[in-house]
Amino acid sequence: MAQWDVAIVGGGPGGYVAAIRAAQLGLKTVLFEKERVGGLCLNWGCIPSKAILKNADVVNAVREGTKWGLRGAEGVSFDFGAAIDRSREVVEKIVGGVELLLRDNGVEVVTGEASLAGQGQVRCGDRQFAARNVVIATGASTRVLPGMEPDGEVVITSREALARREAPQRAVIIGGGPVGVEFAHAWASYGSEVTVVELLPTLLPQEDPEIGRLLKRSFEARGIRCLTGTKVERVERTSAGAAVHVSGGDGEQRVEGDVVLLAVGFVPHTGGLGLEAAGVDTHRGFIEIDGRMRTNVPGIFAVGDVTGKLMLAHVASQQGVLAVEHIAGIERPEPDYVQMPRATFCQPQVGSIGYTEQAAHEAGYTVRTGRFPLTALGKAVAAGHTEGFVKVVVDEPTGQVLGIHMIGHDINDLLGEATMIAVLEATSVEVGFAVHAHPTLPEALKEAALAADGEAIHVVRRRAAPQEGAVTR
Template sequence: MAYDVIVLGSGPGGYPAAIRASQLGFKVAIIEKESLGGVCLNWGCIPTKALLKSAQVYEYAKHSTAYGINVSGAQHDFGAVIKRSRGVADKMSRGVQFLMKKNKIDVIMGYGKLKAKGQVEVTAADNSKQIVEAKYIIIATGSRGRQLPNLPIDGKNVIGYREAMALPTQPKSMIVVGSGAIGVEFAYFYNSMGTKVTIVEFLPRIVPVEDEEISKELEKQYKKQGIEIMTNSTVEAVEATGNGVKARVKTQSGEISLEADIVLSAVGIAANIENIGLEELGIKTEKGKIVVDKFGQTNVAGFYAIGDCTPGQALAHVAGKEGVNASEHIAYTEKKFAHAPEGIDYNNIPGCTYCTPEIASIGYTEKAAKDAGYDIKVGKFPFMASGKASAAGATEGFVKVIFDAKYGEFLGAHMIGNSVTEMIAEVSVARKLETTAHEILNSIHPHPTMSEGLKEATAVAYGEAIDV
C-alpha cells in the first residue's frame, strides 16, 4: 500500500497533520494502535474536563444557598459521573473518525514500526502484518505516564491517570504523588467528590512550573477545600495493607507513614519512542525525545516527528500546530505550498490547568524575566475587585502581568481564578503581535467580564489603576 504521507499516531498532533496533508493534495494514511484521537481525546484532555465539570456542578449544588437557591440532599453518582466522561470521549473519538472519512484519509489500525526508509510495518490485533509505504512519514507516537522505580503502577494499589479516570468505585482516601497539571486536576476532582486527598510533591511548591505567586494561591485555595499538601516530600515506598495502602514518605523533618485506599502516581510523562524502529534507522534521540528542527524534520530525510515524542512542551495545542507545520513543510518541499511554515515560538505557548480555581499562564514568570536581565514592571489585579467575579461568586485568585520597563514589551501573564483558561488566548495573540502595555491599556475591554482583569492588572503595573 503506497501513500505520499503516513502519520504514525492519531492524537492531537497526528490527526491534524494527516488532515492538513490531505488538504494540501497528498494521499494520506494514519496508523493507530488503539483509538482515534490518541491519549488526549480518549484518556486525557477531554474526559478529564468532563470529570471536572461534574465536580464543579456538584460543588454548585452543595453551595446553592449562596446563590439564593435551595437544593437539599444533593448527592453524586460516581459511576454515572465516570460513565458521562467516557461518553464524552467516545463521542469525540467518533468525531475524528468522521474527519478521517471527510478528508479521504485511510485509517490503518495496528501497531506501527518503522522498517526502512519510506516503510512502516503494521501489526494488527490478530498479529497479521502488512507493510505500508510513503515518501514521508510523520512520527506522532505521543507519551504515557512516567513511572518511578519505587512507585510501580500496578493498576490496583498504585494507579496512573488512565485508571484514575475510570475507577469502578470511589476511594475514601487517596494519595496523589506529583502536583503538576494531572496531579492537581485529579486532586480537585476526587476531593470534590468526597475523597480525602493528600498531595505529595518532591519540590518546594505545588504546580512548580508556574509563577511562585500562582503556586502560593493554589496551595491556599486547596487547603481551604480540605486537601492536605506536603511539599519537599517523596514517597519512598508503598505497600499493600488489608484495607488499602501504606506509603512511606520522606519529609524534611523525617519519615512518616500515610495510609490511604489508593495512590495516584502523577509524576510526569515519558515519550513513546521505544520499539518503533528509531535505532535501526539511525533517527537521533536525546534525553528520551526525538531530535527535530523547527519544521519537525529528524536527522533522517523523509522522517518528521511532532508532539510529546519531541522536545517541545507536551501540550495538545503544541502538537496540533507542530503537525500542521510538518505537513506544510512537506508540501513546501514538494512545491505544493507557497512558503515554508513559520517556526513555533515556544516561549509564547499558553499553559492551562483546569482545576478550581483554574490556572493559565504564558511567557516569562517574574523570576525568569529577572533572570533574563529584564528591568520589569509587574501588575496584579485581584478578582476580589472584579464585579463579574463577585456576581459569579468566584472571587478567588488574580491576574498578574509582567512588562519590560524600558519598551513595554509584554513578557508574560499568569492567572488563577474562574474561567482564566478562556482569557489567556488574548495574551498569546497580543504577544504574537508584539503588543505593548500601551496597546493593552488603550484596548477597551467589556464590563463586567473576567477578561477586563487583564487590562486592570496592566493599569496596576503602570500606576493607572482605577478599581484597586
C-alpha cells in the first residue's frame, strides 16, 4: 500500500488549497472529493451567487438608465435564466482552473466519499490509503429548521435557489444573514416581492448594529420588506406555495410566498467520517482544533467550516495552508479569527474586519470611533452612490485600529486595505497620514481614521448636531 504524507478529505476552499500548498512543499498528497473540487463555495455558493449579483447590478443600472442619459431603457426586459446560465459558465471555468492546478502540482484526486479507517488510514469505496497525516475539510450545509424541511420546490436552500431559472414572484427568506440579504437583493432586482424574516434585532446581526439598521432602511426603500426581531413559528404549504407564520413586535402575521428560502446558518458535514471511532473530539458537531488546526488525535487535522471557527471560504483556505505548513515544519502565527475580513455582496455591500464598537468594549478596550459618510466622498458622489459610511474603532491608549466597518456601493473594494491595516496593527494616525489617491473610495478610510482623532477634513462640524458630510473638492 502506497504511503501518503497528507490525505485531505474534502475538496472545497480549505481542502484544495491545502492540497496545492502541501504539494508545493514536497509532500506526497491525495485529495478526496465526493463531487467536484471547489466544494460548496465554488460550485453552489460564493462564485455562482456573485455572478448572479453582478447580473443584478447590471439590471439595476439599466433600470436607472434615464439617470445616465440612456434612452429607451423603460421597455427593456430582463431574463433571470440568462443570469443562471452565466453563473454556471463562471463555475465551470473556475472549477476547471482548480482541477488544472491540482494536476499541475501533482496532487492525486480521488472521487468518492472518504472516511477514517484507523490510525493513519483513509477508506474511499473499496480502496484504503495509508497517510501520515489526515486533514478533514468536509465543510457544511444549510441548517434545516424542524417542520421546515426543504422539498426543493417551495421550501428551498441556497443550492436550489442557484439553479432556479426564474426569479420567484413572491419570496420569503428566513434569515437575514449574508446569504439571506444577498438573495433578497438579487431577486428584488429582477422584480420579486421579497420579505426577509430575521429573529435578531437587525439584518446581518454579526455586523455593527448601525450597518444592519442602514441596510434595512435601504432595502425597505426598494420595497424589500424586512421583519427583524421576528420569529418564524411555522411554515404552512398552500396551493399557491407557502404561508410563513411569524410573531414579533407587531404581533402574529402570515406572510405568503411561492418560495421560502432557508438561510439560517450551516451545520457541519461530519456524519460518516468515522470521527467517533477515531476518538476525534467534536462540540455540537463541529470538530475541535487548536491554533495549528490539530485535533486531539495526533496526525489528524481539520480546517474550514467543519471546525465552526469562522465559516468563510478565505478563512478555510488560510487554515488549510497553516495546517500543511505545520506538517512540513513551518510555523506561522496562529490565526486571529477576530481580524479576518468579512464581506456581504448585496447592494449596498457590507464589509468589515475586527471588533465592533460593542465587542471592543466587551473585550476590555477603551475605544473611540471615527465615522465618515459617503455623502461627503467625491468618488461616491461622482458615481451616484452616496448611501453608506465607513466607521473605524480605535483603541484609545495606543491608537491602534481595532475594527473597520463599512456599508456602501462596492465598498468591499476597501477590504484589501482594511486587512493590511489589521495585519500591520496600524494606528488611526498612520492611516490618516497615508496619502490616498483622489478621487477614490479608499479616501473614506483615511477620513474615518482622521475623524477618530477629531481631524476629518471633509466633515462639517456642528455643535449639538450630528456630523454631516461636505462633498470633497
